Amino acid sequence: MADKGGLKSRREFLAEGARTAGLIAASMAAGSLVTRRAEATVWQIDPLKCIQCGRCATACVLTPSAVKCLHAHVSCGYCRLCFGLFRDQRSGNETTAENNRCPTDAIRRAFVEDPYFEMTIDEDLCIGCARCVKGCNAFGNGSLFLQIRQDLCARCNQCAIALACPVGAVERVPVSQPYRMKTEVRR
Amino acid sequence: MRRYSEAIWILVGMFPVVPAWAQEQQRQPPPEFRSGYALPPLNAPMPRAEVFTVVDLLVLLAVLSLTAWFLLGARSRAGVRVLAVFSLLYFGFYRLGCVCSIGAVQNVALALVEPGYVLPWSVGLFFLLPLVFALFFGRVFCAAACPLGALQDLVLIRSRRLPAFLEQGLSLIPYLYLGAGLLMAATGTSFLFCQYDPFVGFFRFGGPATVMAFGAALLLLSTVVGRPFCRFLCPYGVLLRACSGVARWRVRIAPSACVQCHLCADACPFGAIRPVTPNADLEPRPVGRRRLAVLILLLPLLVIGFSALGHLASPALARQNRVIALAERVWLEEQGQLWQTTEASEGFWNSGRPPAELYREALAVRRRFGIGATLLGGWFGLVVGGRLILLAMRRRRTEYEADPGACLSCARCYAACPVRGEVSISLPHRVTGETGVTWSR
Numbered sequence: 205m206a207d208k209g210g211l212k213s214r215r216e217f218l219a220e221g222a223r224t225a226g227l228i229a230a231s232m233a234a235g236s237l238v239t240r241r242a243e244a245t246v247w248q249i250d251p252l253k254c255i256q257c258g259r260c261a262t263a264c265v266l267t268p269s270a271v272k273c274l275h276a277h278v279s280c281g282y283c284r285l286c287f288g289l290f291r292d293q294r295s296g297n298e299t300t301a302e303n304n305r306c307p308t309d310a311i312r313r314a315f316v317e318d319p320y321f322e323m324t325i326d327e328d329l330c331i332g333c334a335r336c337v338k339g340c341n342a343f344g345n346g347s348l349f350l351q352i353r354q355d356l357c358a359r360c361n362q363c364a365i366a367l368a369c370p371v372g373a374v375e376r377v378p379v380s381q382p383y384r385m386k387t388e389v390r391r
Numbered sequence: 392m393r394r395y396s397e398a399i400w401i402l403v404g405m406f407p408v409v410p411a412w413a414q415e416q417q418r419q420p421p422p423e424f425r426s427g428y429a430l431p432p433l434n435a436p437m438p439r440a441e442v443f444t445v446v447d448l449l450v451l452l453a454v455l456s457l458t459a460w461f462l463l464g465a466r467s468r469a470g471v472r473v474l475a476v477f478s479l480l481y482f483g484f485y486r487l488g489c490v491c492s493i494g495a496v497q498n499v500a501l502a503l504v505e506p507g508y509v510l511p512w513s514v515g516l517f518f519l520l521p522l523v524f525a526l527f528f529g530r531v532f533c534a535a536a537c538p539l540g541a542l543q544d545l546v547l548i549r550s551r552r553l554p555a556f557l558e559q560g561l562s563l564i565p566y567l568y569l570g571a572g573l574l575m576a577a578t579g580t581s582f583l584f585c586q587y588d589p590f591v592g593f594f595r596f597g598g599p600a601t602v603m604a605f606g607a608a609l610l611l612l613s614t615v616v617g618r619p620f621c622r623f624l625c626p627y628g629v630l631l632r633a634c635s636g637v638a639r640w641r642v643r644i645a646p647s648a649c650v651q652c653h654l655c656a657d658a659c660p661f662g663a664i665r666p667v668t669p670n671a672d673l674e675p676r677p678v679g680r681r682r683l684a685v686l687i688l689l690l691p692l693l694v695i696g697f698s699a700l701g702h703l704a705s706p707a708l709a710r711q712n713r714v715i716a717l718a719e720r721v722w723l724e725e726q727g728q729l730w731q732t733t734e735a736s737e738g739f740w741n742s743g744r745p746p747a748e749l750y751r752e753a754l755a756v757r758r759r760f761g762i763g764a765t766l767l768g769g770w771f772g773l774v775v776g777g778r779l780i781l782l783a784m785r786r787r788r789t790e791y792e793a794d795p796g797a798c799l800s801c802a803r804c805y806a807a808c809p810v811r812g813e814v815s816i817s818l819p820h821r822v823t824g825e826t827g828v829t830w831s832r
């Protein structure tokens with residue numbers, strides 16, 4: 205492709221100009237990115253906004269959902285009849301499996317000392333449906349709460365749960381603080 | 392559901408300044424253990440370490456550089472293919488498709504408009520790198536670094552050529568999609584490109600059923616129509632096309648003089664090759680000139696007309712936004728026009744936020760929509776008008792050329808071209824003064 209005269213070189217000249225402008229703009233943008241070093245973000249549920257609607261279990265692009273129930277034992281009342289674990293509290297000692305709120309039987313109940321029982325979540329079974337969270341929030345101390353487990357989450361650029369959540373409880377948080385607690389909870 | 396929250400609501404009503412959850416914390420007294428019981432730790436594992444983001448970026452850089460070399464130096468389709476498979480496995484199945492350069496467009500838009508969101512540096516570089524490469528080497532990102540492109544390319548069996556009017560019409564969609572996506576991202580509504588990404592569900596083995604079905608249909612179509620997503624949907628492709636238009640080194644089909652056999656144009660599955668122009672002009676010049684002048688005059692009218700349409704459509708578009716939908720609902724409930732609450736409005740009432748604050752927020756979002764939708768309309772007018780002008784302009788071509796914007800740098804045409812011999816990549820005349828670097832085959 206040898207010289208083809210004025211037209212060709214004029215077009216080349218314009219292209220060269222556009223390239224240079226593009227390169228300058230890109231380097232300036234890259235420069236400001238590197239100097240500001242803004243952290244990446246991840247998605248997380250604000251437990252104070254969450255209304256336990258149950259969509260977390262179904263809206264996540266992963267199956268099972270990346271959302272799990274966490275238990276902040278520090279604010280738990282260690283109730284004998286856990287409001288998160290059992291459905292109905294009015295008819296007496298209904299500590300049978302049929303009375304469980306949890307559809308997957310993911311809540312382990314262990315005797316600690318009279319009158320306290322410890323509840324732990326079996327996260328392999330938990331599907332993030334929020335039924336236990338709802339019970340605990342309504343009648344108990346609210347120590348059960350949903351969080352996106354950051355080791356499971358695919359880190360979608362647009363979290364599908366954030367779109368499905370009716371109250372906008374799923375928000376971007378900085379990757380260095382990837383969980384949102386209700387109160388100060390030691391890790 | 393309603394019953395519980397009402398009970399809490401009454402409780403909270405008695406202590407209006409204390410947030411609802413603080414009350415809840417007090418319901419059961421904290422236990423006093425005597426047996427030396429230790430609280431179990433909270434299981435909250437950290438996300439993948441951020442150094443891996445650097446790895447991702449380095450992989451992207453390496454793939455782009457190697458592709459450029461395979462394409463323009465070695466002229467090897469096989470090399471490009473291997474890299475494409477690698478990207479599909481790495482960025483697609485291993486990294487689960489996020490964050491990608493296509494989606495990053497939206498993060499950039501959001502960061503430009505929303506002061507509360509700062510663009511993460513890694514996302515910014517994902518956005519920039521492919522564009523910078525396109526400025527110099529064409530769409531090498533599409534050739535081998537994009538997992539969506541690679542997936543469609545690998546399933547392509549036999550491409551059918553689309554009628555020109557269809558090709559032209561469909562290729563306008565990405566411009567509209569880009570505009571709509573930018574509007575939705577900048578208003579904080581949603582990231583459309585991610586929400587409706589047809590193929591990312593395959594990488595994760597799951598996703599919303601409708602999007603998965605769309606993806607499956609598109610993949611099926613990809614077997615007979617070359618890369619339909621890239622050509623007729625991809626919003627990032629619009630930016631790559633623009634950058635690639637001025638690329639310095641790009642796909643050059645015939646290694647030496649083109650013999651005008653048309654074989655390459657048949658080989659290109661994406662209709663990206665422009666044939667030589669016939670020697671005798673089909674119509675007299677003044678006719679063409681007059682048409683061009685009319686179209687150039689039409690352009691501002693199109694822009695204004697579409698802007699007005701966009702402005703009119705803005706309230707409807709704005710209803711897609713969660714804040715606006717909620718504010719409208721809460722307003723109607725507050726006015727007593729609606730008695731039943733929805734989950735969203737109930738959540739709002741329970742939060743104790745004053746409605747006035749919500750209305751203010753909603754008005755700010757709606758203002759953004761007002762401006763954004765008008766710009767979106769104008770942009771579409773510009774695109775349509777610009778395309779008409781481009782169609783009316785005739786460029787003389789003496790050899791078969793890959794259209795720098797439309798060429799996806801797949802290197803298929805290299806093998807189709809019967810001309811063998813020296814491969815010369817010419818540097819622009821102005822830079823060297825002579826024909827430039829020469830590689831032997």
Ligand code: SF4
Nearest residue numbers: 306330331333334336
């Ligand atoms: S009730 Fe739902 S959220 Fe709670 S532990 Fe069971 S599966 Fe998890």
Ligand code: SF4
Nearest residue numbers: 264357358360363364
């Ligand atoms: S970001 Fe994706 S994987 Fe993570 S919780 Fe949201 S939808 Fe699930």
Ligand code: SF4
Nearest residue numbers: 533537540621625628
């Ligand atoms: S056109 Fe879009 S989807 Fe196709 S390869 Fe390029 S960036 Fe990827």
Ligand code: SF4
Nearest residue numbers: 659798799801802804
């Ligand atoms: S490299 Fe050749 S065959 Fe491939 S898209 Fe470009 S022009 Fe078409």
